[in-house]
Amino acid sequence: MTTRVTRLYRFSASHRLHSARFSEDENTRLYGKCNNPFGHGHNYVLEVTAEGPVDRGTGLILRLAELDRLVRDRVLNLFEDRNINLDVPQFRDLVPTTENIAKVISDLLREYWESYVSGASRLVRVHVQETDRNGFEIWVRSEAAKIDTQSEREKVVV
Amino acid sequence: MFITRKAEFSASHVCRLPSWGEDENRRVFGTGSNPNGHGHNYVVEVTVEGSPDPLTGMIMDLKDLKQILEEEIVEPMDHRFLNHEVKPFDRVIPTAENVAAEIWRRMDQRLRNPSARLFRVRLFETPDLYVDVVRDGAGS
Numbered sequence: 001m002t003t004r005v006t007r008l009y010r011f012s013a014s015h016r017l018h019s020a021r022f023s024e025d026e027n028t029r030l031y032g033k034c035n036n037p038f039g040h041g042h043n044y045v046l047e048v049t050a051e052g053p054v055d056r057g058t059g060l061i062l063r064l065a066e067l068d069r070l071v072r073d074r075v076l077n078l079f080e081d082r083n084i085n086l087d088v089p090q091f092r093d094l095v096p097t098t099e100n101i102a103k104v105i106s107d108l109l110r111e112y113w114e115s116y117v118s119g120a121s122r123l124v125r126v127h128v129q130e131t132d133r134n135g136f137e138i139w140v141r142s143e144a145a146k147i148d149t150q151s152e153r154e155k156v157v158v
Numbered sequence: 159m160f161i162t163r164k165a166e167f168s169a170s171h172v173c174r175l176p177s178w179g180e181d182e183n184r185r186v187f188g189t190g191s192n193p194n195g196h197g198h199n200y201v202v203e204v205t206v207e208g209s210p211d212p213l214t215g216m217i218m219d220l221k222d223l224k225q226i227l228e229e230e231i232v233e234p235m236d237h238r239f240l241n242h243e244v245k246p247f248d249r250v251i252p253t254a255e256n257v258a259a260e261i262w263r264r265m266d267q268r269l270r271n272p273s274a275r276l277f278r279v280r281l282f283e284t285p286d287l288y289v290d291v292v293r294d295g296a297g298s
Contacts, residue, residue: 001262002294003255008286049290057175058186059253064287065188 004124005061006049007068011076014041015084015096039083044101045129046075047137048109052121062121070116074108098136102128106138160277161217162205165227167236169244170197171252195239198283200257202231204265207277218274230264254281258289 016039017031027035034040048071052061078088084096090104106126113123127137172195173187183191190196204227208217235244240252250256258281269276282288 001259002290002292003259004290004292005255006288006290054253054255054259059173059251059256060186061255061289063186065185 002051003054003061004049004051005121006047006125007064007071009046009048009071009076010043011046011080012041012043013079013082013084014039015091015101016040017095017097018085019095020093039085042130044079044098046071046105047125047127047129048123049125049127050117050121051124052119055119062117062119066117070109070112073116074112075105078108098128098130098134102126102136102138106140110140159209159217160205160207161220161223162203162278163220163223163227164201164203165224165232166199166201167232168197168199169235169238169240170195171240171247171257172196173251173253175251195241200235201282202227202261203278203280203282204261204276205278205280206269206274208271208274211273218271226265226268230268231261254283254287254289257281257283258291262291 015034016036017034018027019030022030048067050062050067054061079101082088084091084101088096088104091100094100094104105128106123109123109126122142123140124142125137125139127135129135172191172193174183174191174193175186178186204223206218206223210217238244240247240257242248244252246260247256250260258279261281262276262279265279266276277293279291280288281291
């Protein structure tokens with residue numbers, strides 16, 4: 001039996017899908033309305049899933065207050081009510097598709113997990129819902145504890 | 159192939175360790191440790207894995223799954239104080255993790271047919287917090 005706990009968080013932000021590598025026409029063709037010059041917003045829903053042994057004493061995989069603090073400090077503070085293209089440094093040269101947003105969030109959570117979350121739990125999944133109809137998720141494999149090896153070990157499901 | 163059936167029950171619980179002081183309980187369980195308890199509208203999703211029977215086209219009769227959920231989960235837990243009225247929560251803290259594990263245990267012993275076996279229990283404690291119990295490693 002494997003036990004996982006998933007917590008949902010919400011943030012609202014704006015973005016514009018536009019890549020400097022493409023011409024204006026190509027950007028319009030590729031990204032459609034998402035390329036409109038002034039950007040647009042979403043109410044994103046972030047799901048964070050942890051896996052681990054259930055502590056026999058407390059009955060918990062992790063302490064929710066610790067996870068909440070991690071997500072608030074390292075993710076929500078960065079994205080909430082922001083223009084992702086202009087305000088979030090990770091997207092200076094990265095198109096803020098929800099695939100990339102999920103990847104950046106997963107990297108941040110992995111980087112800071114151990115400094116916020118005590119015990120034996122680990123991050124296994126990040127899911128970002130952009131609208132009711134679009135969701136993107138990343139599963140973090142256990143072997144991929146090191147950030148520098150993550151990209152080839154993660155699968156992105158659209 | 160998987161089929162999922164959902165059920166709901168409303169119950170109260172309290173998460174605290176009697177051997178700990180007030181501060182420690184509050185630090186670990188937050189307001190969930192308030193001594194007189196509090197309630198949730200729990201939502202449970204039970205997923206069964208199997209292949210459809212060639213004759214009936216069904217993995218299992220969903221009426222049967224509904225009936226088992228009713229008998230094992232809803233009837234004993236709905237409108238109850240889990241710590242006081244539902245075993246084993248007189249001695250096991252009814253965290254979402256432990257309630258999900260108990261639902262798994264109860265459902266698993268009723269779903270013994272190898273062609274339709276329990277695959278996942280998902281328990282929503284609130285719309286923003288859920289626990290999955292899955293067969294080892296499944297899903298990733």
